[in-house]
Amino acid sequence: xxxxxxxxxxxxxxxxxxxxxxxxxxxxxxxxxxxxxxxxxxxxxxxxxxxxxxxxxxxxxxxxxxxxxxxxxxxxxxxxxxxxxxxxxxxxxxxxxxxxxxxxxxxxxxxxxxxxxxxxxxxxxxxxxxxxxxxxxxxxxxxxxxxxxxxxxxxxxxxxxxxxxxxxxxxxxxxxxxxxxxxxxxxxxxxxxxxxxxxxxxxxxxxxxxxxxxxxxxxxxxxxxxxxxxxxxxxxxxxxxxxxxxxxxxxxxxxxxxxxxxxxxxxxxxxxxxxxxxxxxxxxxxxxxxxxxxxxxxxxxxxxxxxxxxxxxxxxxxxxxxxxxxxxxxxxxxxxxxxxxxxxxxxxxxxxxxxxxxxxxxxxxxxxxxxxxxxxxxxxxxxxxxxxxxxxxxxxxxxxxxxxxxxxxxxxxxxxxxxxxxxxxxxxxxxxxxxxxxxxxxxxxxxxxx
Ligand SMILES: [Zn+2]
Numbered sequence: 001x002x003x004x005x006x007x008x009x010x011x012x013x014x015x016x017x018x019x020x021x022x023x024x025x026x027x028x029x030x031x032x033x034x035x036x037x038x039x040x041x042x043x044x045x046x047x048x049x050x051x052x053x054x055x056x057x058x059x060x061x062x063x064x065x066x067x068x069x070x071x072x073x074x075x076x077x078x079x080x081x082x083x084x085x086x087x088x089x090x091x092x093x094x095x096x097x098x099x100x101x102x103x104x105x106x107x108x109x110x111x112x113x114x115x116x117x118x119x120x121x122x123x124x125x126x127x128x129x130x131x132x133x134x135x136x137x138x139x140x141x142x143x144x145x146x147x148x149x150x151x152x153x154x155x156x157x158x159x160x161x162x163x164x165x166x167x168x169x170x171x172x173x174x175x176x177x178x179x180x181x182x183x184x185x186x187x188x189x190x191x192x193x194x195x196x197x198x199x200x201x202x203x204x205x206x207x208x209x210x211x212x213x214x215x216x217x218x219x220x221x222x223x224x225x226x227x228x229x230x231x232x233x234x235x236x237x238x239x240x241x242x243x244x245x246x247x248x249x250x251x252x253x254x255x256x257x258x259x260x261x262x263x264x265x266x267x268x269x270x271x272x273x274x275x276x277x278x279x280x281x282x283x284x285x286x287x288x289x290x291x292x293x294x295x296x297x298x299x300x301x302x303x304x305x306x307x308x309x310x311x312x313x314x315x316x317x318x319x320x321x322x323x324x325x326x327x328x329x330x331x332x333x334x335x336x337x338x339x340x341x342x343x344x345x346x347x348x349x350x351x352x353x354x355x356x357x358x359x360x361x362x363x364x365x366x367x368x369x370x371x372x373x374x375x376x377x378x379x380x381x382x383x384x385x386x387x388x389x390x391x392x393x394x395x396x397x398x399x400x401x402x403x404x405x406x407x408x409x410x411x412x413x414x415x416x417x418x419x420x421x422x423x424x425x426x427x428x429x430x431x432x433x434x435x436x437x438x439x440x441x442x443x444x445x446x447x448x449x450x
Contacts, residue, residue: 003134003437010122013420017107020120020425021100024109024229030085035146035383038084039065039308049130056163062146062154069126071136071440076171078439080122083148085109108419113412115176116184118402121145121432128433136440148387160394167394172360177382177400182407186443190263190368191380193400195232195353199385200318200328201346204311204336215376220311221300223339228295228313230335236290240272240324243356244289247378287383291323319384321351331401349385354399365397371431373405387445403431407437
């Protein structure tokens with residue numbers, strides 16, 4: 001029988017809703033962050049269930065909170081990670097973004113999805129295990145960090161640099177990244193993330209020209225524009241990884257013949273051709289299977305009738321984990337050199353990934369299938385970046401999952417009217433508690449038969 005058999009999940013959902021509303025009322029807009037009040041709020045809640053925590057800080061106004069639920073220590077610890085800071089509210093809200101408003105069964109506020117609700121799910125997983133005094137094989141750590149939205153310099157990046165030794169006691173981490181999606185065709189799909197893309201920012205620049213615009217233009221602006229146009233017209237390379245193949249195979253069961261036959265053989269040349277052409281046509285597929293490029297800044301000229309003497313563009317490339325920094329740079333440099341345009345790298349963060357053939361990923365999959373509204377679970381590549389990458393560098397196996405179903409294409413994360421349905425918060429708390437319980441009570445050495 002489940003350890004949670006006597007838990008009234010509606011009551012947990014109600015309590016979690018109250019905690020989330022209060023958490024949303026703590027304005028942790030980054031910049032400046034001011035996450036201390038959020039950390040003290042979480043610490044006080046944990047203390048009520050006898051869970052001790054400590055603050056680790058580079059900047060006293062922006063600490064990070066680590067709470068440990070004790071276990072037998074037969075396995076390294078499991079870390080539950082979320083960030084307490086949020087992006088600025090911005091315009092266009094129908095409610096006050098830091099009032100913790102509940103309306104029509106939804107909780108509204110900046111951070112309702114990214115990612116205070118995840119923090120509340122982690123918190124309740126820990127509190128329930130503490131309240132039920134469940135014996136654990138390993139410690140479970142709740143880690144709330146500052147400064148995720150602006151690179152983690154006061155948060156995860158600093159922690160992983162200054163307290164690397166601490167995290168050698170942990171082996172797995174659950175953080176943000178993956179969600180569930182309700183597709184336009186009515187199907188829904190859980191997409192826990194096992195990997196995330198890298199970032200490569202390139203500055204393209206050209207000089208020369210100048211003079212009266214009546215002479216006609218063939219100067220730096222035209223040259224940079226031609227490079228950008230050729231890059232955007234180029235068909236991107238499509239990476240079909242073993243994880244993508246696995247997802248194609250799982251789709252086969254739901255497709256009709258002859259597509260079902262093709263999808264069941266992802267390595268066949270015909271399937272590869274089909275997938276390549278789909279990835280080039282479909283924006284979502286392209287995001288998942290290709291390195292993407294976007295022009296995010298373009299500057300040249302000062303007056304309508306004067307030829308510019310310089311032009312500068314910024315290209316934001318998101319590297320697929322199977323792509324290489326040098327290869328991406330070479331593709332851009334090849335086009336740039338034809339026009340005498342200079343390419344300079346301004347930022348690089350490598351892609352990161354964790355294996356999916358692990359006991360923890362099996363637990364995620366099995367729990368989502370059992371408790372979610374859909375049996376379909378596919379390991380996903382997260383197209384953005386999260387703090388998980390810093391912990392992967394330390395050797396932790398990291399997955400991203402906010403167990404909430406979101407409508408495909410809705411952009412409330414970082415946009416106005418960010419909100420979460422209370423019933424989804426309740427189900428999320430249950431899914432998270434069951435995952436953490438299973439992961440903290442399993443003995444990997446037994447499972448592997450060693
Ligand atoms: Zn986030």
